[in-house]
Amino acid sequence: MLKKILFFVLIIGIAIAAVVIFNTIRFSKAIANKPSRELPNLPDSAISHMQQAIQYKTIGMGDGLPVDTAQYEAFWHFIEKNYPRVHQTLTHQTFNGLSRLYKWEGKHPDQKPYVLMAHYDVVPVEAATEKLWTVPPFAGLFKNDTIYGRGAADDKVSLISILEAAEKLLSQHFQPERTIYFSFGNDEETIGHGAQAIAKYLADNQIHPEVVLDEGGEITEENFRELKRPVALIAVAEKGYMSFNLSVEQHGGHSSTPAPETAIDILSKALVHLREKQMPYQFLPVIKEMLNRVGPGLPFVQRMAIANPWLFEKKLVSEFEKDKSSNALFHTTIVPTMIQTGVKDNVIPSMAKAVVNTRILPGTSIEEVEAFMNQQINDSRVKITRYSPPDKVGPAASYESTAYRKVESATYQIMKDVVPTPFLSVGATDSKYFQSNADAVIKFTPTIDAKGFHGIDERIGLSDLKRMVFFYQIILEEAGK
Ligand SMILES: [Zn+2]
Incomplete structure (x- = not known):
């Protein structure tokens, strides 16, 4: 019985390897080239x-x-x-x-x-x-x-x-x-x-x-x-642009007797939670097209991964996520850009505000971004409102x-x-x-x-x-x- 199972696993392994290699070879064509011209001198x-x-x-x-x-x-x-x-x-x-x-x-x-x-x-x-x-x-x-x-x-x-x-x-x-x-x-x-x-x-x-x-x-x-x-x-195409206000109101007061959580504490935690996780990745058709055009000229391992997204998509995306520029091609990004709070060193402010800028992948709605932010922050004391009018992309x-x-x-x-x-x-x-x-x-x-x-x-x-x-x-x- 064990022999039969091992044999079966081996056959599946060979079949997968054959498909991977077949796809890679089929993908490995020369990339087109066209003649360039000499640049005229600049006056x-x-x-x-x-x-x-x-x-x-x-x-x-x-x-x-x-x-x-x-x-x-x-x-x-x-x-x-x-x-x-x-x-x-x-x-x-x-x-x-x-x-x-x-x-x-x-x-x-x-x-x-x-x-x-x-x-x-x-x-x-x-x-x-x-x-x-x-x-x-x-x-x-x-x-x-x-x-x-x-x-x-x-x-x-x-x-x-x-x-x-x-x-x-x-x-x-x-x-x-x-x-x-x-x-x-x-x-x-x-x-x-x-x-x-x-x-x-x-x-x-x-x-x-x-x-x-x-x-x-x-x-x-x-x-x-x-x-x-x-x-x-x-x-x-381009990503959409949208900013949000985060604001927290709490009793302020004298800094000699702080409450366990101040407006600044609550806002800080919200910002940390917001940055802990990205929205799920999307592999857009335009990015697939880019990899299809560039991929055939890349080294074997990369070519194999691009030619076989059914097997390697997650690995491929995680490689792109390592660099901040290519990460932005796969994710709607969310990042705080402004913080405003406090008036004096011995006064606990009753209000803390931040502006968060988001760059939204085509096909993702502003409501989805808002829902993600609410889910990550998960604190009703943090009010999220729209800072800029919605973008039309x-x-x-x-x-x-x-x-x-x-x-x-x-x-x-x-x-x-x-x-x-x-x-x-x-x-x-x-x-x-x-x-x-x-x-x-x-x-x-x-x-x-x-x-x-x-x-x-x-x-x-x-x-x-x-x-x-x-x-x-x-x-x-x-x-x-
Ligand atoms: Zn410009």
Whole structure:
């Protein structure tokens, strides 16, 4: 009897191994490659324009705090002066006071237009970190073939690259096949009213773009090292953005006679519980597609795991969960970002508050996130309310859409040996407001592993700037063909 059972187990083991190996071999095909082009030289003026753009302190303060509008207006004067052909040929309208929509009439104005997006507001530099920068963050200095400064990567480089490409093409008397709009937002980092107003204007006037292209995924050499080829993460969707207030009210009083639990204690425990566990993982189709495109070039063990999700899915996901960036592709994330309480060192406060920011996977509802938070905190003394209005995140763009194909084609041309793949943007962008009115919205910035987003030493290499200008040139030249 025992022999029979062992024999049976052995047969099952061999069958599983055979399926695993068969799937792995079938999956191990060569990844497509297409010829790239040599990047045209960058005029010196492009570099100095990028440096100057950084010098305008177009800082979004958030929470309705006033911004220095003179800096924003001066930025537009600088643009008008330095891109004279764009200024003369294209028409523009202002939205939300400081956002602009440029229109470049195409040869076939009856066809659906393209919208190229960027934003020129930047996040503040924390005073305590200013000294840690290699150069002052608003000096726009150039060092070792790199331009440093707040906004260098996020997202003044996109705005400048679009205008450089347009100015160059205009000098060659180029006119696009389709009408092209440039949508340049002034408050992406805070409330996105500029982009919302522009999106509304287009929808109200029955202007339905075929392609909307905004910042988003990047080219990465660091994240798939074993592949030995750069991967272009062309985001076809983004995570939702939602913040919540947590508040606790308790009797405060003199700190010499504390009660066993104060408002601060209760809030602290709630935050700890909230962070103890993540919401369950989801293996979204877009992430499966990414692994299907990149996987065939990975080492055998990784290839085997990706080719056999029926057996290895949990193991695969747990590997991705080890890194905070890839973890965010599988989970709705929940993290406290602000805490407010206390007025004096010898007074126990009667109120403690925190703001918790969540980034929600497509397909997960805000109610599900709220339910998870309530379940984790499990304390009725902690009141959870919505801090920001719910986000509207549209469906993912199809990999077959014109928008995806155009961006993919341009990416092959600007980057040797690149492997383009659909991707999920974990950050929020202004382009979400265009989703309901456009055929497809793509979020992609062809910089390579750019550094310093919202942090210290934000910077952009000259090679990135060069690649980006050429990228937009190709998008403009091939629009509507
Ligand atoms: Zn940005």
